[in-house]
Amino acid sequence: MTEIRYRFLQVLRNRGNIFWALIFPIALALLFNFSFKDLGEETWKNIPAAVVIRNKNETFELFLKDIDGELIEAETMGEEEAAHALDSGKVSGIYYENETPSLTVAASGLSQTVLASALDSYLGDVSLLAEVADERPEGFEAAVRLLAEQNSYLREETLGGKTYNYTMDYFYALIGMACFFGCFMGMELGEECTANQSVLAARRSIAPVRKGKMVLTDMLVGFSVQFCLVLALLAFLDFVLDIRLSGNLIATLLVCACGSLTGVSFGIVLGCAGRISKSIRIGLSISVPLLCSFLAGMMIGDMKQIVEERAPLINRVNPSAVISDAFYYINIYPDRRGLARCLATLAGISFGLASIAFLMMRRTRYDSL
Amino acid sequence: MAEEVVKIRDLVKRYGDVLALDHLDLSVEEGEIFGLLGPNGSGKSTAIGCLLALLKYDRGTVEVFGREMTPSAYALKGRIGVVFQDVAVFGQMSVYENIDYFCGLYVKDKAKRKQMVDEAIVFTGLEEQLKKRPRQLSGGLLRLNIACGIAHQPELIIMDEPTVAVDPQSRNHILEGIRELNRRGSTVIYTTHYMEEAEQLCTRLTIIDRGRNVATGTAEQLKAMIRTGETVTIEGIALDEERIQGIRSMPDVFETSYRDGVLKIRFSGGRNHLLEVLHGLEREQITFGRVFSEMPTLNDVFLEITGKELRE
Numbered sequence: 001m002t003e004i005r006y007r008f009l010q011v012l013r014n015r016g017n018i019f020w021a022l023i024f025p026i027a028l029a030l031l032f033n034f035s036f037k038d039l040g041e042e043t044w045k046n047i048p049a050a051v052v053i054r055n056k057n058e059t060f061e062l063f064l065k066d067i068d069g070e071l072i073e074a075e076t077m078g079e080e081e082a083a084h085a086l087d088s089g090k091v092s093g094i095y096y097e098n099e100t101p102s103l104t105v106a107a108s109g110l111s112q113t114v115l116a117s118a119l120d121s122y123l124g125d126v127s128l129l130a131e132v133a134d135e136r137p138e139g140f141e142a143a144v145r146l147l148a149e150q151n152s153y154l155r156e157e158t159l160g161g162k163t164y165n166y167t168m169d170y171f172y173a174l175i176g177m178a179c180f181f182g183c184f185m186g187m188e189l190g191e192e193c194t195a196n197q198s199v200l201a202a203r204r205s206i207a208p209v210r211k212g213k214m215v216l217t218d219m220l221v222g223f224s225v226q227f228c229l230v231l232a233l234l235a236f237l238d239f240v241l242d243i244r245l246s247g248n249l250i251a252t253l254l255v256c257a258c259g260s261l262t263g264v265s266f267g268i269v270l271g272c273a274g275r276i277s278k279s280i281r282i283g284l285s286i287s288v289p290l291l292c293s294f295l296a297g298m299m300i301g302d303m304k305q306i307v308e309e310r311a312p313l314i315n316r317v318n319p320s321a322v323i324s325d326a327f328y329y330i331n332i333y334p335d336r337r338g339l340a341r342c343l344a345t346l347a348g349i350s351f352g353l354a355s356i357a358f359l360m361m362r363r364t365r366y367d368s369l
Numbered sequence: 370m371a372e373e374v375v376k377i378r379d380l381v382k383r384y385g386d387v388l389a390l391d392h393l394d395l396s397v398e399e400g401e402i403f404g405l406l407g408p409n410g411s412g413k414s415t416a417i418g419c420l421l422a423l424l425k426y427d428r429g430t431v432e433v434f435g436r437e438m439t440p441s442a443y444a445l446k447g448r449i450g451v452v453f454q455d456v457a458v459f460g461q462m463s464v465y466e467n468i469d470y471f472c473g474l475y476v477k478d479k480a481k482r483k484q485m486v487d488e489a490i491v492f493t494g495l496e497e498q499l500k501k502r503p504r505q506l507s508g509g510l511l512r513l514n515i516a517c518g519i520a521h522q523p524e525l526i527i528m529d530e531p532t533v534a535v536d537p538q539s540r541n542h543i544l545e546g547i548r549e550l551n552r553r554g555s556t557v558i559y560t561t562h563y564m565e566e567a568e569q570l571c572t573r574l575t576i577i578d579r580g581r582n583v584a585t586g587t588a589e590q591l592k593a594m595i596r597t598g599e600t601v602t603i604e605g606i607a608l609d610e611e612r613i614q615g616i617r618s619m620p621d622v623f624e625t626s627y628r629d630g631v632l633k634i635r636f637s638g639g640r641n642h643l644l645e646v647l648h649g650l651e652r653e654q655i656t657f658g659r660v661f662s663e664m665p666t667l668n669d670v671f672l673e674i675t676g677k678e679l680r681e
Binding site for chain 2: 002003006010013195198199200202203204207208209210211364365366368
């Protein structure tokens with residue numbers, strides 16, 4: 001118990017550990033919160049569009065009526081007036097009402113893309129309904145209803161019925177990074193168990209304490225401290241920044257625990273890898289969590305999707321991505337199997353890394369000190 | 370006969386192509402202050418690393434208290450204390466916490482450990498600095514390093530050059546402390562490249578060079594092994610070749626050197642050649658400045674055996 005108590009003291013008093021596992025993630029969380037707050041407050045402005053009626057098309061008129069005031073601000077004009085409005089920038093595009101409606105724009109940009117997408121959607125639906133009317137007239141009514149439901153542009157809801165906010169991706173990846181930054185603490189603990197890393201470790205190695213017990217004690221201490229620091233981060237996000245993550249408290253704690261264990265285990269392996277110089281080890285203990293978090297979408301929201309499309313295996317083994325996925329399963333898409341898979345992956349990575357560390361240090365004599 | 374506390378036989382250790390220990394043999398007996406003397410890079414620390422089962426070796430055996438020393442020889446490890454040359458303490462813990470932590474690795478009984486820790490604190494004179502962190506200690510850091518190594522009152526204490534870069538006053542304090550530990554019953558292995566220190570402190574010595582044991586014995590025994598007895602040095606003297614030849618022909622002189630007005634005459638065996646030299650100079654009416662006589666040092670022993678200075 002004395003050893004555990006002193007190891008706790010030593011780890012808790014190490015400012016580097018606290019900085020990487022708590023202060024740095026809190027600073028990033030504040031930065032994210034500040035940036036996303038501005039994004040959230042920006043309101044959607046409907047896109048001004050002119051409508052020129054060349055041939056009456058009631059279906060198209062109904063479609064325009066449906067999106068008018070929600071997505072676009074439609075105004076019926078004459079040909080010349082519409083052309084003038086487009087040239088002067090008063091409208092972003094002109095819808096020509098016809099048997100087959102068309103769109104004219106004067107530039108390329110987000111507004112023009114939205115107008116084009118709306119028209120494409122309409123044309124696609126019309127084509128589909130025409131096909132259904134021809135081939136299965138009995139299903140026409142159902143098809144109309146289904147399309148009407150699909151074409152709700154206004155709100156996105158998840159299968160779990162919870163509102164999905166894209167900015168949460170960043171915070172999930174941030175928590176993944178904070179868990180993984182336990183490697184910084186783990187690295188120091190690993191070094192202090194490995195006699196060829198420091199004189200301090202040599203002094204500990206000549207004591208009559210089993211190496212396995214020493215490593216296990218250090219791992220337990222490192223994990224406990226790291227877990228508490230991650231919980232402190234969650235509390236900060238929840239109570240200070242008002243970012244709600246606690247969809248299921250027990251599952252959240254489990255994910256944080258497994259993530260923290262993975263980070264600490266990775267660090268211990270780094271710490272006892274004698275052939276890597278100290279500066280490279282420090283570089284790895286900082287860069288690997290940052291890289292994993294980057295790939296999990298901490299800096300670019302779509303990154304995880306890009307990785308998923310090109311190298312899905314990375315997302316399966318990247319602890320930050322796995323932690324991020326686990327938070328999705330807890331807070332957005334309730335999926336017990338998915339969550340269990342994430343937890344098993346993190347536990348498996350931790351177990352593998354811890355085994356490597358034990359094998360590297362157990363009853364070892366070194367080539368040089 | 371005293372028990373053999375450490376027995377190293379035919380120890381060979383290579384670092385790649387470099388032979389660090391070359392069939393090294395060592396024996397340390399109970400109650401000794403055993404000196405391992407050699408220049409930097411001679412293999413002293415490597416020998417200690419092998420002795421503590423920290424280093425792999427290519428050949429040979431290492432026994433401590435009559436049993437093979439291995440990384441899992443926990444019973445043996447519990448009887449050994451080590452003071453490393455570099456300070457090995459936790460920077461985030463106070464003086465008391467450090468000593469208590471390292472003592473706690475050896476002694477589980479709380480009451481017994483507290484008594485041992487208190488004794489180590491008194492022994493190293495750290496009573497006034499218990500709450501300080503290591504970085505706040507000025508002269509006390511080395512004492513803390515020693516306290517952490519000896520608090521559990523080991524039977525065998527290994528001190529690996531503990532006085533390197535230490536001021537003379539602290540050095541004397543450390544040396545006196547080692548004598549005290551020895552008086553209390555600990556066997557001490559003391560590695561150093563300071564020959565004066567080894568001569569002052571150690572009851573028996575091994576001189577090590579290029580990983581080989583080149584000589585073992587008491588300081589007197591080692592000095593008796595070599596040809597050099599007394600060296601007489603005369604400064605401020607002007608001599609021609611004829612007179613130098615005359616000096617060389619004196620009884621027991623085996624080597625003379627004369628450079629920049631300084632004459633050195635080395636005699637084999639015994640002492641008291643100074644008077645004889647002074648009479649000779651008076652007879653020849655040779656004027657001179659300062660004269661002094663020196664008995665051989667361990668450096669002379671090292672020089673004569675290896676052909677190089679111990680300080681090189």
